[in-house]
Amino acid sequence: MKIKFSTIALAALLFARLPLASSSAQIGISVAIAPPEIPIYEQPYCPTEGYIWTPSYWAYADSDYYWVPGVWVAPPRIGFLWTPGYWGYDGSQYAFNEGYWGPTVGFYGGINYGFGYGGQGYYGGEWAGESFRYNTAVTRV
Numbered sequence: 001m002k003i004k005f006s007t008i009a010l011a012a013l014l015f016a017r018l019p020l021a022s023s024s025a026q027i028g029i030s031v032a033i034a035p036p037e038i039p040i041y042e043q044p045y046c047p048t049e050g051y052i053w054t055p056s057y058w059a060y061a062d063s064d065y066y067w068v069p070g071v072w073v074a075p076p077r078i079g080f081l082w083t084p085g086y087w088g089y090d091g092s093q094y095a096f097n098e099g100y101w102g103p104t105v106g107f108y109g110g111i112n113y114g115f116g117y118g119g120q121g122y123y124g125g126e127w128a129g130e131s132f133r134y135n136t137a138v139t140r141v
Contacts, residue, residue: 030095035065035087043115046072046141050132053124053139054082054099055113070115076101079127084108084117115139 035058043053056070073082085099086109097109105122116124116138125134134141 029060030093031060032093033065034089034094035060038111038113039067040114041070043070043140044072046134046139048072048074049141050074052080052082052132053115055084055115055117057085057099057113058087060096070113078130079103081105081122081127084111084113086111 038056038058041056046053051072052075054071054073057068058065059068060066075081080101080103083100083102083106086097087094088097088109089095099108100106105117108117108119110119111117112119116122116135123135124139125132127133
């Protein structure tokens with residue numbers, strides 16, 4: 001009985017921490033200096049059918065911005081699309097809003113990342129059942 005109680009207590013403790021872990025993942029970093037402009041770069045070819053492009057962006061650490069290259073990624077489930085993260089300005093600071101997967105592309109700051117992410121929505125392709133159809137006018141496959 002003692003082991004069962006300890007297991008239940010441990011499970012309850014871990015469960016109680018889950019909301020904190022998931023909500024803290026959305027908290028970005030805030031800085032007073034704007035990120036550099038997004039440079040023009042060449043998108044690599046898609047390595048595997050069904051992968052979605054997650055665009056490059058500027059991240060911040062150690063008192064400076066650094067470039068995080070874009071990468072082709074397998075979505076966590078069929079039908080999901082990537083909403084890129086973006087730097088927003090609140091009048092005094094720039095805050096990074098994390099990107100995320102979901103059934104639709106949400107707001108990403110009006111930033112033109114290219115390759116189908118023109119500032120609003122996503123034009124790099126679309127799901128057709130269980131297959132992803134790429135827009136080859138903006139995506140390298």
